[in-house]
Amino acid sequence: MAVSKGTEKYTIPVGPIHPALKEPIRLDLGIDGEEIVDVDVIVGQVHRGIEWLGMNRNNAIQNIYLAERVCGICNICHPFAYVMAVEQAAGITPPERAEYIRVITAEMERIHSHLLWAGIAAHEIGFDTVFYLVWRVREEIMDLIEYVTGNRVTKAMFQIGGVRRDITEEQFPRIRKSLDYYKSIFNQLKTVFLDDRTIRMRTKNVGILETEDALKLLVVGPTARASGVPKDVRQDQAYSAYADLDIKAITPDVLTGAVIGDVYDRIIVRLLEVKQSIEIIERCLAEMPPGSILAEPKIAKLLNALKKTEGEGVGRAEAPRGEVIHYVRLEAGRETLAIWKIRAPTYTNLMAIPIILKGGQIADVPIAFASIDPCMSCTNRVVVVDQKRNKKSLLTNKDLHELSIEKTRKLKC
Amino acid sequence: MEILSPEKIIGSFKAALGGDFIDSKIYQKEVAVKKNIFTSIWIHVKREAFRKAVEHICELQNCPHLSIISSSDRGNDVELIYHFTIYYGHHLQELSLGLRVNVPKNDLKIPTITDIIPGALFTERETQEMMGMEVVGIPDNRRLFLPDDFPEGIYPWRKDETGPEDLLRVLPGRQQKWQ
Numbered sequence: 001m002a003v004s005k006g007t008e009k010y011t012i013p014v015g016p017i018h019p020a021l022k023e024p025i026r027l028d029l030g031i032d033g034e035e036i037v038d039v040d041v042i043v044g045q046v047h048r049g050i051e052w053l054g055m056n057r058n059n060a061i062q063n064i065y066l067a068e069r070v071c072g073i074c075n076i077c078h079p080f081a082y083v084m085a086v087e088q089a090a091g092i093t094p095p096e097r098a099e100y101i102r103v104i105t106a107e108m109e110r111i112h113s114h115l116l117w118a119g120i121a122a123h124e125i126g127f128d129t130v131f132y133l134v135w136r137v138r139e140e141i142m143d144l145i146e147y148v149t150g151n152r153v154t155k156a157m158f159q160i161g162g163v164r165r166d167i168t169e170e171q172f173p174r175i176r177k178s179l180d181y182y183k184s185i186f187n188q189l190k191t192v193f194l195d196d197r198t199i200r201m202r203t204k205n206v207g208i209l210e211t212e213d214a215l216k217l218l219v220v221g222p223t224a225r226a227s228g229v230p231k232d233v234r235q236d237q238a239y240s241a242y243a244d245l246d247i248k249a250i251t252p253d254v255l256t257g258a259v260i261g262d263v264y265d266r267i268i269v270r271l272l273e274v275k276q277s278i279e280i281i282e283r284c285l286a287e288m289p290p291g292s293i294l295a296e297p298k299i300a301k302l303l304n305a306l307k308k309t310e311g312e313g314v315g316r317a318e319a320p321r322g323e324v325i326h327y328v329r330l331e332a333g334r335e336t337l338a339i340w341k342i343r344a345p346t347y348t349n350l351m352a353i354p355i356i357l358k359g360g361q362i363a364d365v366p367i368a369f370a371s372i373d374p375c376m377s378c379t380n381r382v383v384v385v386d387q388k389r390n391k392k393s394l395l396t397n398k399d400l401h402e403l404s405i406e407k408t409r410k411l412k413c
Numbered sequence: 414m415e416i417l418s419p420e421k422i423i424g425s426f427k428a429a430l431g432g433d434f435i436d437s438k439i440y441q442k443e444v445a446v447k448k449n450i451f452t453s454i455w456i457h458v459k460r461e462a463f464r465k466a467v468e469h470i471c472e473l474q475n476c477p478h479l480s481i482i483s484s485s486d487r488g489n490d491v492e493l494i495y496h497f498t499i500y501y502g503h504h505l506q507e508l509s510l511g512l513r514v515n516v517p518k519n520d521l522k523i524p525t526i527t528d529i530i531p532g533a534l535f536t537e538r539e540t541q542e543m544m545g546m547e548v549v550g551i552p553d554n555r556r557l558f559l560p561d562d563f564p565e566g567i568y569p570w571r572k573d574e575t576g577p578e579d580l581l582r583v584l585p586g587r588q589q590k591w592q
Contacts, residue, residue: 044558049569216476218530230501231501236503243505244445249502287446325480351534
């Protein structure tokens with residue numbers, strides 16, 4: 001493995017903006033030869049003050065749409081958790097039909113998010129053929145989301161006390177068609193990701209997170225389940241239509257018989273969850289009760305009631321990346337929220353990054369970091385600090401681009 | 414591990430904390446078609462017994478999950494709520510447990526729980542920088558989200574004179590001061 005250079009230890013900051021990290025975040029890696037011996041995570045580069053806006057500018061209903069914009073991928077589960085928190089505070093019960101529609105949209109989001117991640121993961125290990133394949137396959141669910149909600153990204157489906165759009169009987173065949181498509185290609189995807197030699201070599205025994213560490217560091221979502229922690233809000237807590245559906249948390253041992261907690265296990269969990277989501281949507285379509293979709297269709301009346309509400313609530317939902325929690329307090333006579341606290345899953349999953357990366361090699365950073373599925377953004381800039389000589393060199397987007405052109409030219413000769 | 418009912422959990426807290434237990438609340442709601450019960454519990458304790466309460470949660474559940482610490486400026490004191498969940502992995506048995514503790518503003522100190530729950534570090538660091546709470550014994554004292562050049566002594570979550578009022582751009586229609 002790594003060749004130690006004696007006492008010389010280098011620190012390489014990766015990020016905040018870096019091609020390998022799909023989110024503005026900085027990792028300071030302490031390097032001994034090729035081996036990573038020390039990791040520090042520095043966050044805060046995209047702190048936008050969304051909670052502050054919700055407590056100072058927007059009213060409780062406007063905040064649903066602000067919550068959607070917390071994340072470009074998880075824009076169902078954030079409003080989901082938010083409306084559940086407000087419903088708890090104000091004592092509103094959404095109609096049963098709305099609960100099923102919420103779950104259908106949330107599971108559609110999980111399918112698209114996991115496929116997106118699978119493409120990114122393939123790209124991170126340089127397997128771009130699979131990246132193109134998966135993202136082409138993902139278009140089907142994006143089209144379906146657009147068909148059902150009217151939009152590909154920010155879907156605006158949620159309302160306090162229900163949903164804003166119904167899913168009617170006439171739409172079922174179109175939905176089933178997409179689900180059948182995914183069922184027909186599922187085995188192909190499974191072969192590509194679980195049997196391919198390159199993917200196995202790059203992901204097996206890389207970025208291991210043991211069960212005990214996952215529990216202590218409060219890791220959530222597929223990252224926790226891949227480490228053998230059977231934790232899934234959909235299974236554990238009675239929320240929305242999931243309470244009717246007997247969900248079971250997926251851990252990698254259902255397929256391999258053992259839990260290692262490496263990147264490969266995280267692929268297994270996400271892949272099987274795509275299948276699980278398809279089954280959940282099918283069951284929801286079959287069992288969807290009739291009725292209204294909103295507890296209070298008159299928005300002005302609802303807003304007025306919320307203004308008079310005194311209370312607090314906590315909403316938890318299982319996002320594609322893990323548990324999302326929103327805590328809300330409403331005060332009578334106050335138009336905005338009194339307190340709004342949001343916690344997205346990456347927040348706690350980042351605690352595990354030092355353990356996942358330590359002992360690995362620099363070349364494994366992209367895939368190991370991506371394996372917890374953090375969010376997206378991309379520009380090129382790399383800072384390399386030589387600690388011993390205290391020399392700092394900065395590679396900008398332009399430099400990297402020129403290096404890239406140079407390499408292509410060399411290869412052409 | 415035995416799964417206790419919400420009433421028994423509150424009873425066990427009362428027994429463990431004695432006079433330091435202030436108040437409790439159980440919220441239950443029927444969900445969807447099968448009318449399964451969603452439960453969340455809120456427990457209010459005195460600051461002196463806060464560590465003991467966290468240790469008691471660890472007795473109820475080995476490695477409890479701490480989702481986040483939410484904090485709010487309540488005038489003379491700061492209210493912290495530690496949002497725990499216990500009994501994960503059991504179908505529909507999980508409970509949200511909000512552990513509430515009030516800290517007076519003239520002595521904004523709360524002991525760390527990172528020795529019991531190492532994953533609490535990020536949220537403790539966030540509470541420190543955003544609310545000006547001193548987390549006694551925190552292993553990593555640095556800021557989390559705020560940049561290094563953010564002025565000292567200003568805390569974005571506060572609603573008093575240490576709040577971020579002077580740093581804000583005044584948008585049309587926004588009231589000048591916190592209410």
